[in-house]
Amino acid sequence: MTGWIRVCALDEIAPLGSRVVASSQGDIAIFRTAADQVFGLHDKCPHKGGPLSQGIVHGNAVTCPLHGLKIGLKDGEAVAPDKGCAKTFAVRLDGGEVWLQLK
Amino acid sequence: MKKQKLVVVGNGMAGMRAVEELLKLAPDLYDITVFGAEPHPNYNRILLSPVLAGEMTINDIILNPLGWYADNGIRLHVGKTVTKIDRVARKVVAGDGTEEEYDRLLLATGSTPFMLPVPGNDLPGVISYRDIKDTDEMIATAATHKHAVVIGGGLLGLEAANGLKLRGMDVTVVHLMPWLMERQLDKVAADMLKASLEARGLKFLLEKQTEALLGGESGRVAAIRFKPAPGYDPGDGLEIPADLVVMAAGIRPNTALAESARLHCNRGIVVNDTMQTYDPRIYAVGECVAHRGIAYGLVAPLFEQAKVCANHLANFGIARYTGSVTSTKLKVTGIDLFSAGNFMGGAGTDEIVLNDAAGGVYKKLVVKNDTLVGAVLYGDTADGGWYFQLVKDGQNIRELRDQLLFGQNHVGDGGHAGVSKAASMPDEAEVCGCNGVCKGDIVKAIKSQGLFTLDDVRKHTKASSSCGSCTGLVEQILASTIGGAYTPADTKEKPLCACTDHSHGVVRQTIRERHLLTIPDTMHYMDWKTPDGCASCRPALNYYLISTWPGEAKDDPQSRFVNERAHANIQKDGTFSVVPRMWGGLTTPAELRVIADIAEKYQVPTVKMTGGARIDLLGIRKEDLPKVWADLGAAGMVSGHAYGKSIRTVKTCVGAEHCRFGTQRSMEMGVKLEKMLFGMGSPHKVKLAVSGCPRNCAEAGIKDIGVIGVDSGYEIYVAGNGGIKTEVAQFLCKVKTDDEVKEYSAAFLQLYREEGFYLERTCHYVARVGLDHVKAAVVSDPLKRKALYERLLFALKDYADPWREAVEKPAVRRDYQVIEIKEAEVVS
Numbered sequence: 001m002t003g004w005i006r007v008c009a010l011d012e013i014a015p016l017g018s019r020v021v022a023s024s025q026g027d028i029a030i031f032r033t034a035a036d037q038v039f040g041l042h043d044k045c046p047h048k049g050g051p052l053s054q055g056i057v058h059g060n061a062v063t064c065p066l067h068g069l070k071i072g073l074k075d076g077e078a079v080a081p082d083k084g085c086a087k088t089f090a091v092r093l094d095g096g097e098v099w100l101q102l103k
Numbered sequence: 104m105k106k107q108k109l110v111v112v113g114n115g116m117a118g119m120r121a122v123e124e125l126l127k128l129a130p131d132l133y134d135i136t137v138f139g140a141e142p143h144p145n146y147n148r149i150l151l152s153p154v155l156a157g158e159m160t161i162n163d164i165i166l167n168p169l170g171w172y173a174d175n176g177i178r179l180h181v182g183k184t185v186t187k188i189d190r191v192a193r194k195v196v197a198g199d200g201t202e203e204e205y206d207r208l209l210l211a212t213g214s215t216p217f218m219l220p221v222p223g224n225d226l227p228g229v230i231s232y233r234d235i236k237d238t239d240e241m242i243a244t245a246a247t248h249k250h251a252v253v254i255g256g257g258l259l260g261l262e263a264a265n266g267l268k269l270r271g272m273d274v275t276v277v278h279l280m281p282w283l284m285e286r287q288l289d290k291v292a293a294d295m296l297k298a299s300l301e302a303r304g305l306k307f308l309l310e311k312q313t314e315a316l317l318g319g320e321s322g323r324v325a326a327i328r329f330k331p332a333p334g335y336d337p338g339d340g341l342e343i344p345a346d347l348v349v350m351a352a353g354i355r356p357n358t359a360l361a362e363s364a365r366l367h368c369n370r371g372i373v374v375n376d377t378m379q380t381y382d383p384r385i386y387a388v389g390e391c392v393a394h395r396g397i398a399y400g401l402v403a404p405l406f407e408q409a410k411v412c413a414n415h416l417a418n419f420g421i422a423r424y425t426g427s428v429t430s431t432k433l434k435v436t437g438i439d440l441f442s443a444g445n446f447m448g449g450a451g452t453d454e455i456v457l458n459d460a461a462g463g464v465y466k467k468l469v470v471k472n473d474t475l476v477g478a479v480l481y482g483d484t485a486d487g488g489w490y491f492q493l494v495k496d497g498q499n500i501r502e503l504r505d506q507l508l509f510g511q512n513h514v515g516d517g518g519h520a521g522v523s524k525a526a527s528m529p530d531e532a533e534v535c536g537c538n539g540v541c542k543g544d545i546v547k548a549i550k551s552q553g554l555f556t557l558d559d560v561r562k563h564t565k566a567s568s569s570c571g572s573c574t575g576l577v578e579q580i581l582a583s584t585i586g587g588a589y590t591p592a593d594t595k596e597k598p599l600c601a602c603t604d605h606s607h608g609v610v611r612q613t614i615r616e617r618h619l620l621t622i623p624d625t626m627h628y629m630d631w632k633t634p635d636g637c638a639s640c641r642p643a644l645n646y647y648l649i650s651t652w653p654g655e656a657k658d659d660p661q662s663r664f665v666n667e668r669a670h671a672n673i674q675k676d677g678t679f680s681v682v683p684r685m686w687g688g689l690t691t692p693a694e695l696r697v698i699a700d701i702a703e704k705y706q707v708p709t710v711k712m713t714g715g716a717r718i719d720l721l722g723i724r725k726e727d728l729p730k731v732w733a734d735l736g737a738a739g740m741v742s743g744h745a746y747g748k749s750i751r752t753v754k755t756c757v758g759a760e761h762c763r764f765g766t767q768r769s770m771e772m773g774v775k776l777e778k779m780l781f782g783m784g785s786p787h788k789v790k791l792a793v794s795g796c797p798r799n800c801a802e803a804g805i806k807d808i809g810v811i812g813v814d815s816g817y818e819i820y821v822a823g824n825g826g827i828k829t830e831v832a833q834f835l836c837k838v839k840t841d842d843e844v845k846e847y848s849a850a851f852l853q854l855y856r857e858e859g860f861y862l863e864r865t866c867h868y869v870a871r872v873g874l875d876h877v878k879a880a881v882v883s884d885p886l887k888r889k890a891l892y893e894r895l896l897f898a899l900k901d902y903a904d905p906w907r908e909a910v911e912k913p914a915v916r917r918d919y920q921v922i923e924i925k926e927a928e929v930v931s
Binding site for chain 1: 563565638641
């Protein structure tokens with residue numbers, strides 16, 4: 001397992017909220033669910049490029065703020081019947097710190 | 104624990120819909136076995152007509168392919184007819200000897216076509232029109248024979264006749280009654296339909312009773328003979344040739360199996376409101392059922408039954424089926440026809456009629472005690488869905504009565520841009536202008552995906568899912584594509600979203616009655632189906648909580664749409680726009696300089712005037728927002744609510760301050776109103792305007808509140824709308840002073856805040872509750888008005904400037920910042 005980089009403390013992301021990380025691979029949205037799980041997605045909706053980080057988080061999904069597509073946080077897949085996929089990034093929680101893997 | 108066994112007899116639309124609903128509620132409760140007499144998986148029987156007409160194939164209309172049964176662990180016996188129910192041993196036996204035990208049994212045996220008891224009804228070439236086998240036989244016959252006779256001029260018979268005609272046969276429809284579709288149409292509409300079908304080459308023989316079907320030399324049917332009617336003219340002839348006879352003279356509930364098991368039947372298997380038969384282990388749904396004495400033959404009621412049945416099979420035990428109002432659409436391409444409810448009228452009813460025979464438009468509405476009870480439409484069916492809704496909801500139409508016949512476009516939010524003939528629209532016509540969806544796309548999705556509801560269509564095609572103005576048209580396309588299967592959602596009972604079964608009204612009421620203060624408490628108390636809701640219900644709940652319990656319930660930013668969380672308006676590229684506040688539209692050279700400096704400093708790409716007459720700075724990056732607000736704040740300015748479900752702007756004309764015609768100081772009044780309402784959240788956006796004289800340059804007639812100055816005071820108008828569907832504001836009252844304008848306006852807005860449903864504009868709210876209700880609270884009762892006014896002031900008194908918070912509070916400011924990482928420091 002290589003390429004892990006510290007992002008921020010978990011407390012710096014609101015529950016059911018997100019933060020944006022600027023990276024060489026583009027903006028990455030880091031989400032925090034109600035159950036304090038964290039996920040990373042390319043901050044670009046597969047539909048029309050909306051910033052997923054600005055959407056409403058619910059369950060393990062986020063609703064894009066532009067046109068309402070629901071994107072699964074685990075796999076980046078649009079919830080059926082919508083189609084499309086946002087690139088996922090591995091994110092983990094370690095002692096209250098959020099880590100992101102950039103390959 | 105061992106799973107219980109559920110056996111379903113009948114693999115058709117009602118039975119499988121019940122299984123689908125059950126799997127949604129309790130996927131692991133039962134081992135499910137399904138028997139189907141036909142050798143096919145469940146298919147969409149309604150779409151046999153398009154198959155016959157050559158518009159679709161059998162494969163297109165399969166609803167549940169074999170893989171679906173396998174995926175859900177359902178054991179499927181196709182081509183096996185259950186012949187016996189052993190209620191003591193709790194097992195069913197099929198004709199081939201297959202046995203299955205059950206803990207619960209669901210009968211969905213459907214119906215059988217009624218074959219006229221006349222000599223020759225068993226000849227080769229005499230068939231019914233019920234299933235794939237019949238359809239295949241009709242298609243095959245059309246290729247080799249010429250003369251077809253369809254007995255029965257009802258919905259099914261006409262669709263069969265149309266299909267056979269399109270396949271090249273010479274088709275005559277024989278009908279016993281004096282006009283076609285007498286169970287769905289009155290004579291006027293039926294005659295228009297007949298003329299239109301005759302123009303397509305169909306022939307009709309009305310008031311003819313079949314005496315016998317005659318065989319030819321080949322042994323196949325060759326002719327049909329009628330009984331001589333009273334006053335019969337022998338020159339008329341009593342026989343016509345027939346190589347194919349299709350019996351479409353009605354259906355009978357298929358109760359043979361239930362009767363053999365000694366279950367109580369009376370024109371159908373008798374069930375109670377939970378779809379239970381007289382044997383409590385046995386349920387029944389669909390066309391085989393008699394519920395409160397009625398056997399339904401259209402799909403919409405069967406789906407309602409299936410939902411209730413599944414609720415009980417899943418041991419939820421709360422749903423009841425109380426019967427259905429049905430509506431009808433003929434699925435013959437290019438003919439617009441609709442009927443619903445009691446369209447024939449009768450004692451105690453009035454009829455409102457429009458009859459334009461030459462123009463091919465006929466509308467009849469049947470009204471009883473200020474409610475609409477039935478409707479027949481021919482030629483222009485755009486408002487069919489709306490009328491059906493009014494019938495189902497039993498809504499009082501007294502205030503609409505004089506405009507009812509002209510449709511929703513005249514009284515509310517229709518907005519279908521003059522397009523009123525869904526069925527005759529070409530496939531390439533654009534229906535949804537927001538998402539660029541054409542009629543053909545919608546029809547294709549409905550057919551290939553097996554869609555039955557408006558929500559389904561919205562999810563699959565996005566049509567009418569944005570601004571919603573084409574909803575009526577999409578409903579009509581849905582109705583004309585699937586006919587009787589279509590049922591509009593119940594607006595009164597419509598659940599808030601898929602996370603709950605409760606409507607907006609019930610949720611609002613419960614939050615008030617139970618003094619609920621947080622979103623999790625509300626979801627828990629009201630049995631939400633999802634752990635933390637969705638992007639539809641959370642913003643609604645957040646609004647209901649803080650508007651019902653100001654000062655007690657705490658705002659949840661994560662349950663607000665991004666614009667209200669970021670306090671700016673998101674744009675398509677993810678940047679935001681800022682609209683600096685100009686109270687009442689007034690500004691100064693100094694303020695304009697500040698705005699110009701900001702535009703230059705943050706390299707704002709676009710500066711323009713908004714529709715509300717304010718300056719819009721577009722293209723600001725989110726991380727720059729707090730800096731922009733800090734610069735505004737340093738100059739004593741504040742940003743504007745140009746984005747929220749809240750007060751937007753108060754537009755004004757120059758008024759008596761400058762204008763030679765002005766009667767009142769409209770700018771000053773506008774500033775007072777905008778300052779009073781600063782920070783007011785509401786179910787949807789709220790726009791105001793103040794004009795200084797009746798010339799009304801501020802366009803107050805299309806605002807949520809429009810104030811028009813006159814020499815003796817002000818006229819107040821409410822519930823106007825300049826958006827999707829232009830709605831002229833209604834006169835509320837006339838007042839004398841500026842303070843009265845403030846008090847009445849505030850009272851109206853507070854009433855809307857307390858009673859409006861989330862995302863309901865004032866025009867929709869007033870259409871729902873009635874202007875009389877508003878006047879009773881705001882105009883005629885001073886105590887109520889003052890109390891409403893006080894409550895609004897109370898709710899607004901602690902409103903904190905959100906832009907200043909984003910500048911000054913590090914925890915809030917943090918959410919605007921992008922996290923920078925140092926990729927060089929990646930650890931392994």
